[in-house]
Amino acid sequence: MTAYVIFIREKTLDQREMDIYAEKVPSTLPSVPIQMLSAYGRLEVFEGNTPEGVVLFAFPTVEDAKAWYFSEAYQSVAKHRHAGATYRGFVVEGVTG
Template sequence: MSAYAVGHLRAAAQHEDIFAYMERIQDTLDPFAGHFLVHGSEVEVLEGEWPGYLVVIGFPDLDKARAWYDSDAYREILPLRTRHITGDVVLADGVAPGYAAADTAARARQQAG
């Protein structure tokens, strides 16, 4: 099942480290079949607040996503970003093909009894 690394990154001043991080990140993703789905896009806020930018990286599964984040290659470049940009990064499983929220609601309703 697909998995995703999702980053909510706050705006920061441009810095040479950020440029180097962006130039090098794809090489860290390739061994894990990671690919950008959203990269640094400003979002259209419909509810609440969202200061900053969105990054979404897709992986074949959660194990590959974790292995990428924990890889020596990514750990080497990570400080280039974290020294200059604050934010939140999470890993999450996607849903299986044919997923229906109504089915999940029915199971939850049954469990709630």
């Protein structure tokens, strides 16, 4: 079942670290067919605080999403995102339909 990985950037702390992350993250994307559905596009908030931006990926399964996120390749790059901004990140399973 399709799984969606969502990253919500709340606040940038160090743009240099974010630039390093942006440069290196494509090399961590797995060989499984994933889709980037949105990356810091137009955002209108219906409820709650407005984040700086949102990224949305679709993976074939939750297991595929977790395998990518917890991989050594991604975690070695994610340290730059962690140093560069405050984020919330999670995976959510889609519905069958």
